[in-house]
Amino acid sequence: MIWAWGALAFWALATAGNVWLAQNHARNRAVRLVIPALFGATLLLLWEGMVRGLGVSPVILPPPSMIGARIAQSLPILWTDFNQTILKGALSGYFIGCAAAVAVAVVIDRSPFLQRGLLPVGNFVAALPIVGIAPILVMWFGFDWQSKAAVVVVMVFFPVLVNMVAGLKATDALQRDQMATWSASYWQGLLKLRLPAAMPFLFNGLKIATTLALIGAIVAEFFGSPTRGMGFRISTAVGQLDLPLVWAEIAVAALAGSAFYGLVAVIERGVTFWHPSQRGRA
């Protein structure tokens, strides 16, 4: 019981501290980092305290310390799964899908007819439960990472396509007229004006696609996979009620997802440094 009360007391203290900090030092940059960090720590501690204090079985919800120990203990397994699912399945699918979407966007950008036809269809498909095609693609491409990459390709394609087409239209008439007075060819106009102008939109799509890529790769493994991979490990460990291992995989997936997103965001900052949303954050 001491654990539970201790956690509750810490929660109250931390909340009071956060309220005080937010009211008195909200402008301080360090405080802006401390407050969410404190909140996160509170959640972890509350979780630990409640699980220990109320005697929740680790089969239902293991405490964070147990998950941490499990991560340290099964690093080789986690690395194999990470390699299989993220590096092979998600990343290769992400690159193929995004490259294909950008290429298709540039092609259909030349034809207003195709745009009017493809964009509504693309928007429609983007709202569909695309993960559902996972069983079909697993049948076509086999159990290994190729089928996972195929699922990821289909999942990331439409969000990136829709954003890229919008981005290619983002230049205004004045800018295009300027290129015309310089007698720029189509390709010069594309490379020097419209592709750079499309970058903020493209990166918007790329960032959405990072999460989708991980989801696609992991969920596709529920339909069949070799005996490694994060989705495989999650579904088998759940079957064995080895919940700490499941949570360890989830922690890895969360870290990988945030790191992937962060990486794309950093590249975005480098590429679109001129855009108003990026200025003044250097």
Add this chain to the structure above:
Amino acid sequence: MKSVLPILTVVLAIVVLWYGATVGLNAQWTRDQAARAGVEVGFSDILRDTLSQTRPKLPAPHQVVAELWQSTWMEEVYGRRGIVQTGSLSNRSLIYHGWVTLSATMLGFAFGTGLGILLAIGIVHSKAMDMSFMPWAIASQTVPILAIAPMVIVVLASIGIKGLIPKAIIAAYLSFFPVLVGMVKGFRAPDTMQLDLLKTYNASRAGTFWRLRLPSSVPYLFASLKVGIAAALVGTIVGELPAGASAGLGARLLSGSYYGQTIQIWAALLAAATLAAGLVMIVGVIERAVLGRMGMRA
């Protein structure tokens, strides 16, 4: 209206491509069968056979439509277990499975949306909540939450919660974050001028909320509702994947993939797509009506 022709062209092109792919992908099997039987097959034989296999690699569109018709109208009206014969939906019909998925989706969506709006109200009015919670809410969008869906189902089943609720929890979780982030943006949409005007009227916090913040957040609400309901449906379908779930479109997908019933998979997929499109469209219609009444036609 002028985009009808292009859309039809694209859809037609997709159907043509689909038929082409059907012939291409299924031809191997036909040739193998013919070689085993020692028969010579011509192009017309291949064409006829590839479009009518019972377990094709890729079923032709008309096979999928036929299966959809068979497993909805025919099953319910004429089937031995259909609603006409027994008074309850047949467990072999997609209407039954679609209803199971839809009810969990709607329950989760309602909870997720309600919670998201409530939390957004809290965040807009409390600086401490904003500063401690928002970074995590945004960061959590980069986490592949969907991947833990099966675990939630199994863990809740082990403490005795089964059926609708676990799936609804996943759906709620997935629709919660888009609504939260969208509504925080929406409640902050009024600019300083408008807020200052209400201050000169000596409006209370509640008055400002009801008369200014809430109305100006409505467009944001509907934008995030559309994302949220699609996410809720995906969450429910993935939640139905773990073995043991016997009803729902996700279970239908999984059993189809176990037994190699490709036509069944595609029919379930098409049903899910129709459901998703229908839900998003309903939200869109409500959006147009509400915004029209408020004089903010989108």
